[in-house]
Amino acid sequence: xxxxxxxxxxxxxxxxxxxxxxxxxxxxxxxxxxxxxxxxxxxxxxxxxxxxxxxxxxxxxxxxxxxxxxxxxxxxxxxxxxxxxxxxxxxxxxxxxxxxxxxxxxxxxxxxxxxxxxxxxxxxxxxxxxxxxxxxxxxxxxxxxxxxxxxxxxxxxxxxxxxxxxxxxxxxxxxxxxxxxxxxxxxxxxxxxxxxxxxxxxxxxxxxxxxxxxxxxxxxxxxxxxxxxxxxxxxxxxxxxxxxxxxxxxxxxxxxxxxxxxxxxxxxxxxxxxxxxxxxxxxxxxxxxxxxxxxxxxxxxxxxxxxxxxxxxxxxxxxxxxxxxxxxxxxxxxxxxxxxxxxxxxxxxxxxxxxxxxxxxxxxxxxxxxxxxxxxxxxxxxxxxxxxxxxxxxxxxxxxxxxxxxxxxxxxxxxxxxxxxxxxxxxxxxxxxxxxxx
Numbered sequence: 405x406x407x408x409x410x411x412x413x414x415x416x417x418x419x420x421x422x423x424x425x426x427x428x429x430x431x432x433x434x435x436x437x438x439x440x441x442x443x444x445x446x447x448x449x450x451x452x453x454x455x456x457x458x459x460x461x462x463x464x465x466x467x468x469x470x471x472x473x474x475x476x477x478x479x480x481x482x483x484x485x486x487x488x489x490x491x492x493x494x495x496x497x498x499x500x501x502x503x504x505x506x507x508x509x510x511x512x513x514x515x516x517x518x519x520x521x522x523x524x525x526x527x528x529x530x531x532x533x534x535x536x537x538x539x540x541x542x543x544x545x546x547x548x549x550x551x552x553x554x555x556x557x558x559x560x561x562x563x564x565x566x567x568x569x570x571x572x573x574x575x576x577x578x579x580x581x582x583x584x585x586x587x588x589x590x591x592x593x594x595x596x597x598x599x600x601x602x603x604x605x606x607x608x609x610x611x612x613x614x615x616x617x618x619x620x621x622x623x624x625x626x627x628x629x630x631x632x633x634x635x636x637x638x639x640x641x642x643x644x645x646x647x648x649x650x651x652x653x654x655x656x657x658x659x660x661x662x663x664x665x666x667x668x669x670x671x672x673x674x675x676x677x678x679x680x681x682x683x684x685x686x687x688x689x690x691x692x693x694x695x696x697x698x699x700x701x702x703x704x705x706x707x708x709x710x711x712x713x714x715x716x717x718x719x720x721x722x723x724x725x726x727x728x729x730x731x732x733x734x735x736x737x738x739x740x741x742x743x744x745x746x747x748x749x750x751x752x753x754x755x756x757x758x759x760x761x762x763x764x765x766x767x768x769x770x771x772x773x774x775x776x777x778x779x780x781x782x783x784x785x786x787x788x789x790x791x792x793x794x795x796x797x798x799x800x801x802x803x804x805x806x807x808x809x810x811x812x813x814x815x816x817x818x819x820x821x822x823x824x825x826x827x828x829x830x831x832x833x834x835x836x837x838x839x840x841x842x
Contacts, residue, residue: 407431407441414448422461429465433564439571446568446577454582459624460631462582466590467632469564473540473596475511478547481687482511484597485679486588488612488621490605491759492646496524496554497660498668498709499676501716502700504551505708508689511547512554513561513595516769525556530654530734530778534722550715562590584611585624592634599635599686601679602626606834607644609755615640615834622837630839635686640834641675645753645788648672652767652781652802654733661727664710671832677701678833734779736802738809744792748822753788757819761812765803777804782816789829792822 405427414420428445431437454462475482483503487493500510514524514536525536538546538555546553559566565587572578592600602625605611606618622638629636648669650659662668663676681696690696703709714724726732762768766777784799786792798820803809 407437407445411441411445411448414445414452417452419455420458420461422457425458425461426465429462429469429564433469433567442568442571443575443577446572446575446583449583450577450580453580456627456631459582459586460628463586463589463593463628464632466562466564466568466586467593469590470560470562470594471558472594473513473561475544475547475596477544478509478511480507480509481599481689482509482547482597483599483601483683483687484510484512484592484595485601485603485683486592487603488588488605488610490643490647491609491755491762492648492651492656493603493605493643494524494527494648494650494656494660494672495603495676495679497527497657498663498672499680500552500554501664501713502676502680502703502709503683504716505703505712506684506689506699507551508684508687509547510552510554511543511595511597512552513557513591514554515557524554526776526778527653527656527660528554528720528722530657531717531722531726532732534717535720538720546716546719550712550719552712552716553720554716557591557595561594565590581617581620581624585621585628589625589628592629593632597634599683600629600637601683601686602636602638603675603679604638604640605643606640607642607755608752609646609759610643619835619837622835623842626837626839627842636839637682637686638837639675639679639682640836642830642832642834643755644830645755646758646784647675649784649787650781651758651762651784652765653776653778655781655783655802657726657733658730661710661713661730664704664713665707666704673704674832682836734777736779736804738801738803738806740801740803740809740813741797742799742801742813742816744786744794744796744798744820744822745817746822747792747794748824749826750786750788750790750792750820751823751825751827752821754819757815758782758784761801761815761819764812764815765801765808766805780804782812789827791826 516523604622612618681693684696717724765780
């Protein structure tokens with residue numbers, strides 16, 4: 405088999421066989437196919453697309469390119485939730501303990517933040533002593549004893565995807581539906597869970613800006629999941645403004661804890677309960693979504709979710725006193741309000757700019773090597789549809805560098821559009837995809 409022939413075939417718009425896809429993924433991972441040939445193939449795929457069979461074959465080839473986690477030693481149906489990334493997206497920190505409190509095994513591999521979106525691992529590591537580098541034995545033992553473990557993705561999970569993504573990033577071939585869907589699903593399949601629920605974000609702070617694109621991606625990923633024998637569901641949720649009010653690692657941990665105490669933002673609680681009910685039904689813990697929502701709400705009311713969070717933090721080496729004393733989290737030196745320059749209603753928020761403002765403060769990564777400052781970020785006081793008066797605080801910035809504070813302040817103000825007319829509020833949940841409505 406020759407790479408030249410595979411490139412030529414896809415350039416001409418023909419479908420590739422499973423054998424051809426297996427060949428180029430294995431050879432590229434080993435380093436026997438050069439970047440220039442793989443770049444040519446990626447561009448051919450970008451322009452001519454892949455059908456369902458090709459996309460499934462690509463996903464499996466990448467999933468099988470490295471270690472596949474065997475979680476069979478974990479009792480019960482294992483569940484995982486994946487978000488396509490947004491600003492202020494702390495759902496895993498809230499939903500994980502809620503599900504674990506109901507006895508559902510949450511075995512989650514999470515990533516770090518890159519660019520304007522945050523990562524679950526960075527948020528957890530803002531807790532003193534919290535260890536995200538678990539051995540397989542520790543990971544399985546934690547899930548069996550307290551029903552939850554969250555660890556960082558190892559480099560040997562889907563190494564083909566890692567290598568391919570780096571090349572896509574520099575060859576302008578990221579934005580292709582088949583390549584995006586197979587990239588996400590290869591890691592999820594290799595991570596060993598039985599039920600996968602995908603939170604596909606759409607809007608100006610999401611990877612998929614347009615709603616129809618988000619629906620297409622959600623459908624493609626659910627199709628892949630079912631084709632390889634995984635119960636897979638997708639929710640399309642709004643990211644035209646940050647989720648909750650806090651953006652930045654330690655600040656988001658505080659908001660997640662407050663949500664588990666029953667005092668959190670309504671949008672964050674709503675999304676967690678919605679995603680959680682789908683997981684509970686998909687894993688056969690409840691008969692319908694309403695029963696699932698009721699059971700999840702009970703974990704907040706009876707404090708079992710916050711108790712589980714404490715056990716989870718302790719089990720991974722963290723200081724669980726943080727749940728009752730936020731001063732144990734990293735503290736920013738400069739705390740400064742941003743005042744509204746005018747009166748009116750918040751019409752729109754350019755969410756990506758909010759994420760970039762946090763990045764400027766030091767709360768995100770510009771490159772994979774960047775060091776994050778866990779104490780910095782911002783807390784919004786006004787969101788879309790809220791009334792604001794001139795001189796009233798729109799948000800509070802948390803910083804350790806005065807120059808960075810000024811730059812972030814300027815960008816933050818650019819993100820807000822304030823008008824005299826009250827805007828129509830958009831629903832948080834835009835849609836739901838399962839195998840029944842593909």
